[in-house]
Amino acid sequence: xxxxxxxxxxxxxxxxxxxxxxxxxxxxxxxxxxxxxxxxxxxxxxxxxxxxxxxxxxxxxxxxxxxxxxxxxxxxxxxxxxxxxxxxxxxxxxxxxxxxxxxxxxxxxxxx
Amino acid sequence: xxxxxxxxxxxxxxxxxxxxxxxxxxxxxxxxxxxxxxxxxxxxxxxxxxxxxxxxxxxxxxxxxxxxxxxxxxxxxxxxxxxxxxxxxxxxxxxxxxxxxxxxxxxxxxxxx
Numbered sequence: 001x002x003x004x005x006x007x008x009x010x011x012x013x014x015x016x017x018x019x020x021x022x023x024x025x026x027x028x029x030x031x032x033x034x035x036x037x038x039x040x041x042x043x044x045x046x047x048x049x050x051x052x053x054x055x056x057x058x059x060x061x062x063x064x065x066x067x068x069x070x071x072x073x074x075x076x077x078x079x080x081x082x083x084x085x086x087x088x089x090x091x092x093x094x095x096x097x098x099x100x101x102x103x104x105x106x107x108x109x110x111x112x
Numbered sequence: 113x114x115x116x117x118x119x120x121x122x123x124x125x126x127x128x129x130x131x132x133x134x135x136x137x138x139x140x141x142x143x144x145x146x147x148x149x150x151x152x153x154x155x156x157x158x159x160x161x162x163x164x165x166x167x168x169x170x171x172x173x174x175x176x177x178x179x180x181x182x183x184x185x186x187x188x189x190x191x192x193x194x195x196x197x198x199x200x201x202x203x204x205x206x207x208x209x210x211x212x213x214x215x216x217x218x219x220x221x222x223x224x225x
Contacts, residue, residue, distance in 0.1 A: 040219070041218060043202070044216075045213055099158060099161060099171075104154075
């Protein structure tokens with residue numbers, strides 16, 4: 001079965017610093033989703049990547065999917081306290097599947 | 113626009129008591145619906161998903177069951193709760209057809225004592 005490994009598990013940065021979170025799959029990714037979760041709340045959809053080499057940005061967050069479609073990275077530029085939370089990657093288990101598997105998440109703390 | 117609701121927001125139940133969590137979606141029709149459980153250190157685990165009324169797929173054998181009595185209503189139930197059922201339960205929906213983004217509800221925090 002497909003597994004997603006996220007690194008690091010947790011990250012503490014100073015406000016204004018850049019950071020990167022990685023998501024690695026044991027199999028080819030058929031759609032890679034990034035979500036953000038505040039403690040005790042639901043997941044908020046950030047971005048979805050499908051094609052090898054694809055890159056998307058929203059405000060100060062950029063997500064990339066590598067050419068081999070087995071690794072994705074989430075990069076935050078000039079982090080702010082509002083970026084704090086848990087970031088999860090999710091992936092379709094196979095082409096056309098309705099189901100997603102998720103990584104265990106990366107907990108981000110941004111100190112002012 | 114579409115919205116997804118879950119209730120209750122929090123629940124504290126004794127071991128052996130029944131459970132019913134409800135999820136409803138507004139603003140779309142014939143969605144795929146999902147129940148997940150999020151437990152500390154274990155990530156997000158898919159419990160059930162449904163592609164239509166009365167169609168339920170179970171992902172993990174457990175003490176829980178799911179039903180979809182109406183197109184946009186998804187219910188998670190148990191006849192007798194176990195301590196291990198404690199966790200954060202999330203409902204999600206996506207459009208039919210696969211490979212579409214899942215959108216999550218606000219979640220229900222269940223504590224079994």
